Amino acid sequence: MRKKELNIRAPRTVEKKPFWVRFKKEAVFHIMIWFGVAFLIVFAYIPMSGIIIAFKDYNFRSGIFGSPWVGLKHFRQLFQDFFMGNAVINTVGISVLSIGLSYPCTIIFTLLLNELRNVKFKRVIQTVSYLPHFISWAIMAVILNSMLSPSEGIINIVLQNLGFIDKPIAFLGREDLYWITVVVASIWKSLGWNTIVYLAVISGIDESLYEAAKIDGAGRFARMRYITLPALSGIIAIMLILSVGGIAGTGFDTSFYLSNDLNYNRSNTLSYYVYTIGLRRANFSYSTAISFLLSVVSATLMLTANTISNKLTGKGLF
Amino acid sequence: MKNRTFLKLISLILTLVMALSLVAGCSSSGKTGTKTETKTEEKKAETKKEEPKKEDAKKEEKKEEPKKEDAPESKDDEKVAPPSGIPSILKTDPADMYWMHHTDPITLKVYVNTLITDGWQWGNDVTTKYITERTGVNLEMEYAPDNEGTRLNLMLAGGEELPDIFHQIAPNSPAAGELIKGNYVLCAEDLINEYAPEMWDLYSPFQKDYAAAADGKMWGFVNGYEFDGENHYGYMHGYIGGRADILEELGYSNLDIKTLDTFMTVLDDFNKVWKTDYPDIVYPVLMRGVTGQFSAIYGQVACNSNIRYNEENNSCYFWFQSEAGKNTLKFYNNLFHKGYLPEEAFITTDSSIDLMGAGKVLFFIAGNTWESSSANAPLHQNVSEDAYFMPIYPFSAVGEEMMRTFKGVTYNGSACWVSADSKNPDRALGFIEYMTTEEGILTTNMGIYGTHWDVTEDDDGYLYPQFIDEVFTADVKVGHKAMKDTYGINNYEHSLWFFHANSYNFLWNYDVIFRRGINPDNLLKARNIWYSETTDNADLTGVPATFAIDASSDAGVALAGLQDIFNSELAKIVFAASDAEFESMYDNMIAALQAAGEENFWKLYQPMIEEKLTLYKAALASH
Known part of the structure; x- marks a missing residue:
């Protein structure tokens, strides 16, 4: 039987074009991506060589390469540092509290937003909830100081007038209230903005699933529970992994602007401590040693979270 | 297709813009650390080479002993600045000084390690213009973006070209140590010896000993003050400033508050009418941080250090580890329990001057209450022209022990430093020399002689500078900032920075307090109490500071x-x-x-x- 009669065509072989032809065709994309790559190399990878000052007694004049080697001196110092343990506890505490509270809040708020049927109202709510994200922590600190002021703050006035408290509370001066105060403030600041990524995923869910569920008698809550939430599980896992990876860097802005002598034992986070040791006290070697350890811990945490997520949900970053 | 090409183009342009914006902050700041080092070494070598020559030249000059009237006459017809014509008040400046012979116009860069946000620059006012006219030196100021020293650390770490002069870097700060250790500054002692040996006459005889760094050399031009028994204007404010107008309304004078019991009685009396008569007062006592200076009232030696030296058993301790220190803490705690010391004082981000100037404070406790008198100008504007702060001297001077800085030069103020990168270190030195003279100090504090101030005599027969009427009353009328911009006085941007180990350290506030309508008799009494206490102090207990x-x-x-x-x-x-x-x-x-x-x-x-x-x-x- 002839090939023609059988109407069978020979598979088309894709002719591989020469490299320069392909490059020319993709030149625009190459230019775009190489800027990004160059940026990463210049600003992220090359500076990594500076890590060696963690093993040196860095001084300005001798520079990174000229300063004398001291081996693990700064790492030993790190384990003897009185405030190190304190900074670790604060960082982990604020992070766990933040993750533990902000995720449920964000997801619930996203689901509620998604259920709003009045489009105009939904847009208004979204815009209003996004706004605090654009307020810098410097401004936010002034707002918080003003709102939480024991003498003139609106929060204390309201609480007193409602009879919840007898005398004003110095929220930012109480160690036991510092974590929750900054976490609540952070949630307020980022709640709306954080919903964007979840809403984007929700908008990609096939409408037919909701219609089928509706025909099967599923109510709004059931649709949310059995369609929306499972669809969000992937992004929730990814966001959680990323958050866990960022634990070590938590709390700099809040500590920088809201730390004071009264709350220092609860506001001194690792990133703030690195700043204090490095930029304020100019002990760059020691601060680099802390940062180096932080990076290792961050990477370990992220990989651990990724592995756990892969095992539990089958979803992860890699 | 066209549309896709257009989108590609737009994307490309945006990528380029983004890429460019990423490197927008990277300017050609010039040298690397290695280059700086080489240059410094070269400069040192040059200095060393020239040293014998210049020393000889100076010796010859010294031999000639140029007299005041001879000073303008110069061998090579150079333009020499004439004497100021200001009558000598506390000391006589040398007739012939280095700066006088080097008055060609030049601009020096100064890095000021303090956050200044009001936009003031050198040359904005008549006084700084006058100083530039006299010395030929114009200053280009760069201010720190914060009070934490981060800019300086980054400047050094980044290998930037350094300014000619660093200012407001305390000699006992880590930053000063880095400057010296890294050879970022030229040794002040060497500079003076090389270019202007007559400058030693401007300093206290103790200066070199007390301002010495770890290697025994004086690297910085240290702002110090000396209690040598000769100075009738070098007084301290004490540690508490009080709203004198409110005290008067309560039936007290600042001089009545001589003991802790009286202090508490005044507060109790105030408390009775606080909410009704003074609802704006939020802080009956304002204190920012817990320091030990106030512990003097309980018999401890006070100094600007947390460490105390016990001469009897040759040991050291932190101020709060003694009975006096603990009693001080208990006193503060008592103030808190009575509602006079709110926690908010330790939390608020508002500055002390803002809080005082807004009329929210009755008493202010600080290391030095100059700050409270500085709040008078905004207080006049925000509350009343009659409202003012005044130090409560006797309270901090009571008993034998108080601010017992030992006889000699203190070493804990600010200092300026000539950078190793300066292309004109001699001109930088000359400028600092001018600012260390009586003329420089008086001009920078009081303005132009004859235009802004004159010399008068107090009741004890001592001369002191006094503002002329127009300036005397201007502060209340035009406000603090306007005074600074108009007259160049009321100006922390330089008036406090260029004090150098002399007897005028607190002159500025002395006159400001007079000018703001405080009873001069009280002030003089207070000054005398303070003065007599500070001269009896040879036990060296202030050494840790x-x-x-x-x-x-x-x-x-x-x-x-x-x-x-x-x-x-x-x-x-x-x-x-x-x-x-x-x-x-x-x-x-x-x-x-x-x-x-x-x-x-x-x-x-x-x-x-x-x-x-x-x-x-x-x-x-x-x-």
Whole structure:
């Protein structure tokens, strides 16, 4: 039987074009991506060589390469540092509290937003909830100081007038209230903005699933529970992994602007401590040693979270 | 298709813009650390080479002993600045000085390690213009973006070209140690010897001994002050400033408050009418941080250091570790319990001057209450022209012990430093020399002689400068900032920075207080009380305040850690809810300090203080 009669065509072989032809065709994309790559190399990878000052007694004049080697001196110092343990506890505490509270809040708020049927109202709510994200922590600190002021703050006035408290509370001066105060403030600041990524995923869910569920008698809550939430599980896992990876860097802005002598034992986070040791006290070697350890811990945490997520949900970053 | 190409193009342009914006901050700041180092070395070599020549030249000049009237006459017809014509008040400046011979126009860059946000620049006002006219030096100021020294650290770490002069860097700060250790600055002592030996006459005889760094040399032009028995205008404010108008309304004078009991009685009386008559007062007592200077009232020596030296048993301790220190903490705690010292004072981000200027403060406790008198101008504007702060001198001067800085030059103020990168270190030196003269100090503080101020005599027969009427009354009328912009006075941007080891340290505030309508009799009485106390102080107990510990040394790192602990713990102890909690928190703090290696720190510290004691005792004996 002839090939023609059988109407069978020979598979088309894709002719591989020469490299320069392909490059020319993709030149625009190459230019775009190489800027990004160059940026990463210049600003992220090359500076990594500076890590060696963690093993040196860095001084300005001798520079990174000229300063004398001291081996693990700064790492030993790190384990003897009185405030190190304190900074670790604060960082982990604020992070766990933040993750533990902000995720449920964000997801619930996203689901509620998604259920709003009045489009105009939904847009208004979204815009209003996004706004605090654009307020810098410097401004936010002034707002918080003003709102939480024991003498003139609106929060204390309201609480007193409602009879919840007898005398004003110095929220930012109480160690036991510092974590929750900054976490609540952070949630307020980022709640709306954080919903964007979840809403984007929700908008990609096939409408037919909701219609089928509706025909099967599923109510709004059931649709949310059995369609929306499972669809969000992937992004929730990814966001959680990323958050866990960022634990070590938590709390700099809040500590920088809201730390004071009264709350220092609860506001001194690792990133703030690195700043204090490095930029304020100019002990760059020691601060680099802390940062180096932080990076290792961050990477370990992220990989651990990724592995756990892969095992539990089958979803992860890699 | 066209549309896709267009989109590609737009994307490409946006990518380029983004890429460019990423490197927008990277300017060609010039040299690397290595280059700077080479240059410094070269400069040092040059200086060394020239040293014999210049020394000889100077010796010859010294031999000639140019007289005041001869000064303008110069061998090579150079333009020489004439004498100021200002009558001598406290000291006579040398007739012939280095700066006088070098008045060609030049601009020097100055980095000021203090946050200044009002946009003031050198040359904005008549006074700084006048100084530029006299010296030929124009200054280009760069101010720190914060008060934490981060800009300086980055400047050094980044290998930037350094300015000609660094200013507002305390000689006992870690930053000063870095400047010296890294050869970022030229040695002040060498510069003076090389270019302007007559400058030593402007300083106290103690200056060189007391301003010496670890290597025994004077690297910075240190702002010091001296209690030598000759100075009738070098007085301290004490540690408490009070709203004199409110005190008067309550039936007190600032001079009535001589004991802690009276202080508390005044507060109790105030409390009776606080909410009705003075609802704007939020802080009956405002205190920012817990420091030990006030512990003098309980019999402890006060100095600007957390460390105290016990001469009897040759040991050191932190100020709060003595009975007097603990009593001070209890006193603060009592103020808190009575509602006079709100926690908010330790939390608010508002500056003390803003709070005082807004009329929210009755008493202000600080290391030095110059700040409270500085709040008078905004207070006049925000509250009433009759409202003003005045130091409560006798209260801080009561008893034998108080601010007992030992006889000599203190070493804990600010300082300026000539950078090793300066292309004109001699002109930088000349400018500093001018600012150290009586003319420089008076001009920078009072303005232009004859235009802004004149010389008058007080009741004791001592001369002192006094503003002419127009300037005398202008402050109340035009306000603090306008005074600064118009007359160039009321100007922290330079008036406090260029004080150098002389008898005028507090002259500025002295006159400002007069000018703001405070009873001069009270002020004079207070000054005299203070003055008599500060001259009897040969026991060297203030030594810990006079020298720096290298922050990167083991002792420096240990001290920073200990300070972190007690700064935080002391604040909480002050606000303890009960006596039991106070005691428990205090014990915990002491235990925490021990756990953090306090004992080890004292072992490192003791040899340092012994070395200084030996030096200072020798200096006292020789002068």
